[in-house]
Amino acid sequence: MPMAKNICKLPLEFCQFSSPVGTIKVSSCSVGLHEMGLDSSLSDENFAPNGLTDVLVMGAKGKDLSTIMKLCHEWLQQYFRDPKLISQILRPDICALKQEKKGFRAQVWQILADTVGPGEVITYGALASKLNNPGAVRAVGSAMRNNPTGIIVPCHRVVRSNDMGLYHGGKRQSVKLWLLKHEGVDKY
Template sequence: MTEPLMQCTAWLDAYFHKPAAIKGLPLPAFHHPVFQQDSFTRQVLWKLLNVVKFGETISYQQLAALAGNPKAARAVGGAMRSNPVPILIPCHRVICSDGAMGNYSGGKGVKEWLLAHEGNQVGKPACRE
């Protein structure tokens, strides 16, 4: 097994079985082409990864503002759809400004479960800005 795959396995195991241990684990290396190009999508995904932590949520509009374009909430939605590694890049933590859950590539039931697993109730954004 390669080092990035071992890191990914350890991270996912911690996420699902020992969430408190995640803070001490390095994220696996991301070699997907979306992370190699200078784009709004990459900028949004990195902001999401670095700002919105386990147990927090952020709105599409808030994330657009953090990425430098406050009027780009729809583009943030497109970036979430382009996310090649859901859960590792936590696009499930991005919700609508009104507190509604919004869409998720794995389906709304999975998004709701992931948010509940992290201690979030849909409709109650809890994000640091």
């Protein structure tokens, strides 16, 4: 996952979860998540969903997770069990979205996470329009490519008008398709 340009200097906690689509790596400060993403080696060539719905804490950290990591675990577990019910679980805060002056990318991530739910898709252009900036399609694309907190900021729901669009520069199309189907989007 791309490094987030985050001005936060608080100490970070790291955790890994096993999920139906592979290992999910998460980092967080006490304010919120910094990064959440699938293992950097994951690609269409080695993607192997396990057919289960469980999300497990990896390593020996299970008992002493911070509040925010516990919440993250609960959120991921609900997402993989039934994404339609995700709104029943409190969404873990995202550090970059808690900062007072949010840059354009953070605004894109915020509105995407707040307004485009499971089972929905939105085009890059429509997302730019939601930000009252319909000309900012490429900037929206850039925000998606640099999204440090995947799944929770659902860049997989951002599509092109004529096709599914790329995921991780086109290296994880099968992952995008899996996530969309998991949420009930069947048109791709």
